Amino acid sequence: MTTNDSSGTRAGDGTGEDRGCLRAVLAVPLVLLTLVAGYFCYLAVTIRPSGSWDDDAYAGISLAGALAVGAAGAVAALWLAPSVRRVMGWGWAAPALVLGVVAAVRWGTGG
Numbered sequence: 001m002t003t004n005d006s007s008g009t010r011a012g013d014g015t016g017e018d019r020g021c022l023r024a025v026l027a028v029p030l031v032l033l034t035l036v037a038g039y040f041c042y043l044a045v046t047i048r049p050s051g052s053w054d055d056d057a058y059a060g061i062s063l064a065g066a067l068a069v070g071a072a073g074a075v076a077a078l079w080l081a082p083s084v085r086r087v088m089g090w091g092w093a094a095p096a097l098v099l100g101v102v103a104a105v106r107w108g109t110g111g
Contacts, residue, residue, distance in 0.1 A: 023087045026078075030088065033075045034096040040068035041103040058110060065107025072100025 044064035049057035075096035078084055 026084055026088055027092065029078060030075055030092050030096075033071050033078070034099070037068045037071035037075065037096045037099040037103070040064045040071065041099040041106075044068055044103045044106045061110065062107055065103045068103030069100050069107065072096045072103070076100075 041064075044061050047057055047060050047064065049061075075093050079088060079093040
């Protein structure tokens with residue numbers, strides 16, 4: 001059994017430096033998906049139809065909302081994995097979920 005110098009824990013048991021490295025690796029997809037959700041949420045909120053006849057704007061709102069909700073759902077699905085939840089707190093998933101809710105509301109209201 002190999003132990004660390006001062007802590008007495010086994011090397012490679014997911015504590016200390018291993019956990020920090022794992023957090024950095026898992027943060028990459030979470031942050032990228034959150035940025036994608038933010039971009040599409042921004043699009044969904046800022047697109048303004050010119051009138052009731054502007055079907056392209058309504059389609060853009062629907063598409064942007066669906067993509068934002070999809071990206072937020074991917075963040076939630078990734079965060080629900082037990083290995084991810086051990087090292088990443090709710091603070092990593094919450095922004096994407098808020099963006100997903102905002103986009104879903106905009107998508108649901110239809111403009």
